[in-house]
Amino acid sequence: MKKITLLIGTFAGSLLLALDASAAGKIDFKKDIASILEKRCIECHGPDKKKGGLRLHTKDEAVQDEIITPGKPDESEVYARIVLPKDDDDIMPPKGDPLTTAEQQKIKDWISQGAIWPSGFVIGGAALAKKEEGPGPAATPDEKKAIAELEKAGVSVRQIAQKLNWTYVNLRVIGSKFDAKVFAQLARVQTLQELNAAGVNLTAADIANIGKLKNLKRLHLEHTTVDDKTLAPVKNLANLEYLNLFNTKVTDAGLNQLASLKKLKSLYLFQTKTTGKGVAALKKQMPKTYIDTGWDLKELEKIKAEIKAREEARKKKEEEEKKKAEAKKKADAEAKKKAEAKKKAEAKKKADAEAKKKAEAEAKKKAEAAKKKPAAKKPAAKKPAPKKAAPKKKADDKKK
Ligand code: HEC
Structure with missing residues (x-):
């Protein structure tokens, strides 16, 4: 009897599960599965970590024999691991609560239905893309050398922000004339994302060097000698988002070259030789780009x-x-004069001291000679009698 109830219970359970699955219908990977994997598995089996040698964020890495075998949940390690008892050493995820029965069922159904994974879909792709934007590549030894050379020439290469490797250079605040070497050095700094060369005297070679900055996003060329011909290398800057050409000789022909800049978001054209017609033509080719022909x-x-x-x-x-x-x-001249005067004074002092010494020696000699030969007694001179002072008249008397 007991056995029968148990059987019926299991049967009812299976029936319920079956009903559940049919109610869920076709599993939608992006909606039903990706979120489970992203929340519960990717931190250990994703772009950052590869625990147990397994990654689960791309189709190629996840859907492979025995890990996820399309159509066969019972031959899929992923399913086997998530349905283990909570206290089993091998249960996945190994920390936190086990997946809910509904989540387990979804994964089972998804595998049963062929483990469909839309091609190119990466779990956590948005976060991944953001991260790739992230700190940027660290400077290579050659870049570090170029940066040191630039610093020596008075050109500071600064970080875009704290903790970022991306850099910017603002020539506009430094000067208007730079040695061609500076641009050759800049071309080696591939972490450069922003360059302000407004008002700088640029040669065609300088702009060609700027055209090598593949990661450049913002470029200020306003108030420079750039024209249609010298502008050409700028079209190589595939990551450019901002370009300022205010007050340059660029014409419609020059504009035409810019249509290849797919990421360009803002283009400033005030006081160029471009025409409304040329700008309109470009706008058609770059509908998402903000083109500013006026200027504040x-x-x-x-x-x-x-x-x-x-x-x-x-x-x-x-x-x-x-x-x-x-x-x-x-x-310096004064110090020299002083030094000379001092020297002179010292020489005089020395001469004086010597003269004094000589005089003293002579006096001593004389004294000694005098001692030996007593001098003849001189007769005492008769002192004249002191004159008697005439009595003074009293001033008071005179007045009275
Ligand atoms: C906190 C880290 C962590 C999380 C989260 C995690 N795992 Fe694991 N996983 C591991 C480690 C560590 C191993 C290797 C040790 C082992 O096999 O138990 C592993 C192994 C595996 C294996 C075996 C790989 C093989 O080649 O045999 C599978 C399958 C697996 N995990 C699936 C999952 C699934 C599915 C999830 C999410 C529901 C998940 N894991 C979540 C850490 C984790």
Whole structure:
């Protein structure tokens, strides 16, 4: 009797499960399975860790014989592990609660239905992409060397943000003329994401070097000599998101080259030789790009003021240095004079001391000679009698 009840119970259970499965219908991998794997398995079996030599975030790594055997949950280690008793050493996940029976069932059904995994789907892909954006590649020894050389030339390569390897360089605040070497060195710094060369004297070779910065996202070329021809290397910057060409000689022909910049989000074209027609044509090719043909006049004034201030600061510095050099020259001459005077004084002191010594020696000699030969007694000179002072008249009397 007992046995029969048990049988019926098991049967009813199976029936319920079967009903459940049919109610769930076809399992949707993205909706039903990916979230379970992402929440409970990927931290140990994903891009970061490969516990037990297993990764479960891509189809190629997860759906393989005996791990996940399509159509055969009973020959799939993944299923076998998740349905083990809670206290079994081999249960997955090894920490936290076991998967719920509903989750276990979903995985079983999904495997039974052929373990369909949409091609190219990566579990945690969004987070992964974000991470790849992340700190960026560490500088290679050659990049470090180039950065050191740039620093020596007065060009600072700075981190975009703390904990990031991506860098930026702002030439605009440093000057307007740079040696061609600086751009050759910059071209070696592949961590560069932002370059501000506004107002800088750029040669075609310099721009060609800028065109080698494959990771560049933001490029300021406003107020430079760039034109259609010299702009050409910029179209190689596949990651470029921001390009500023304000106040350059670029025309519609130059614009045309930019259509290949698939990631470009903003393009600034105020005071270029481009026309409304050319811009409209480009807009058609790059519908997602924000193309600015106007310019905030305040920004324009700001740039002009900055350039002027930079020029003035340079002049001031030069003058100060000149003054400093002159002051130093003067101080040096004075110090020399003083040193000479001191030398002279010392020589005099020495001569005096010698003369004194000589005089003393002579005096001594004389004294000794005098002792030996007593001098003849001189007759005492007769002192004249002191004159008697005439009595003074009293001033009071005279007044009265
Ligand atoms: C906290 C870490 C951790 C989590 C989370 C985790 N595992 Fe594991 N897994 C391991 C370790 C460690 C091993 C290797 C030791 C072993 O085989 O038990 C392993 C082994 C495995 C194996 C055996 C691999 C083989 O080649 O034999 C499978 C299958 C597995 N895990 C599936 C899963 C599934 C499915 C999940 C999520 C439901 C999961 N694991 C969650 C740590 C984890």
